[in-house]
Amino acid sequence: MKEEVDIKRYKIGYRTIKTAVGATIAIAIASYFKLDFASSAAILTILCIQTTKKKSVHAVYTRFVASLVGMAFAYLLFETFGYNPIVLGIMILIFIPTIVSINVSAGFISSVVIIMHLYSEANFTVGLFLNELALMAIGFGTALAVNMYMGDYQKDLERYIDELEAIYRSIFSEIVKYLRNGDTSWDGKEIIEAENLLNKAKSLAFKDVENHLTRKQNEFYLYFDMREKQFEIIERVLPKITTLPVMVQQAELVADFMEDLAENVHSGNTAKSFREKLERVKKEFAKMPLPETHQKFLAMASLYQFIEEMDEYLVIKQSFKGFKKKEKKKAITEKV
Template sequence: MAFAYLLFESFAYNPIVLGIMILLFIPTIVSINVSAGFISSVVIIMHIYSEANFTLELFLNELTLMAIGFGTGLAVNMYMGDYQKDLERYIDELETIYRSIFSEIVKYLRNGDTSWDGKELIEAENLLNRAKSLAFKDVENHLTRKQNEFYLYFDMRERQFEIIERVLPKITTLPVMVQQAELVADFMEDLAENVHSGNTAKRFREKLEIVKKEFAKMPSPETHEKFLAMASLYQFIEEMDEYLVIKQSYKGIKKKGRKKAITEEL
């Protein structure tokens, strides 16, 4: 309304002035980070333009329209459902899926078990999509939330999942089993049992460094197939280190009904 008053009253109520005002108005609201109000602002500007006479009565009428519109939106948002329980359930389900994937890797490394159908990968992808969508909806429905901790959590898990998808073909198609496979299996079994709060990524990165040192002490490969297997295993543990780095850089969230923040999940 300030823009409309200054420009229309100073110059004229004509399309050229209207166009200039819109061009000046857009960068102004973007610079003060209120671009979400652009549509409602343009509606008010068009009301003033169509009246072609800025009066106190028009000013009060536009204020009333804004109060009704924004007040209704605020009232609706105050009664929007709280998705926190659903988001916490998604966290638990996703952690269960990750544990299952790691357990399948262990079974393959120890027994050469290739019976896994990989359905957990599809489940994880679908769950991540649903969870991120719900987390985004949750933050949009609450005026006081600058960012959504749940969304950041699932984004972190999604980046970890990309690593899992990338390394699985290498670890589950070893040309031959080597001694190092048991070493990696032990680490993955420990990791699978601790995909939950209360276990630090830092601690497991330290364990992974021990695995690397033990890996280096083992005998050199005797055949080309063993060399390829050892190379794939080493690449796998390097990728798992990146998996833990992603978690280590994550600040964590607080889950309802729990005193501790999820700052140490793997």
């Protein structure tokens, strides 16, 4: 029997490279200044490498504060009761709740590295204290420096925009096919694709927010949040429009509007202009003959609910303030 082995492609990402570079720089600097426990500078750097700039700054803050608190506890307890395992255990029992209470528990491992240096030396001196401060400055500072470089996500975010709008166009086109021809062959895979893409896009957009230290949100995140709200409407109206008991005259009117909307998801038409078109559809809808049977009444009611929901779809787009500056972004502001 032949055994098959699945080998994943070996890949090195930005974070891996930064971790390796940061650790190398930290230990080199610590060794240059002939610090004791120089290799620990690399450990401190590695513990602070994060996926975003904001997370990196927070990591440095928590680890620095926790390490200072740890040194204070070490000085008080070790110098008072001696450098032995029992005192170390008691100190950790007190130390952990303390850093949890001041919201720096993420710095526990880093602080333990410093504490163990003091414990192994068994003599808290000014020189040792300054040595540990220097290790912290080099380790944390190096991590902060290398983590200030983050990849540019704009191209990926713009690609997500194009892909998502293509999916929306496809969904609207399928609605048109059903309203015109009663075509029920659509498997609905675009719904799953849109949901997955929105999750990825919002996650990446949030990461982009986290890479700007003074920014709480960005236009891409707001854009995908807007598209997600529209998607909720699409999911809600699909059962209404794809389960009509019979086809009525009004279906063609709605199909014409949806075809126009599908063709212009990426065009210069604004949401405002489409809301005006939708108002005209409503007026035409009202002029048409009243339903003759109960099934036709149900079909007309579903179609009217559908166009009301599509009006909300456009309202959501209209509330989006849009992108600024770049031409690519300018085009995006006009999409419906």
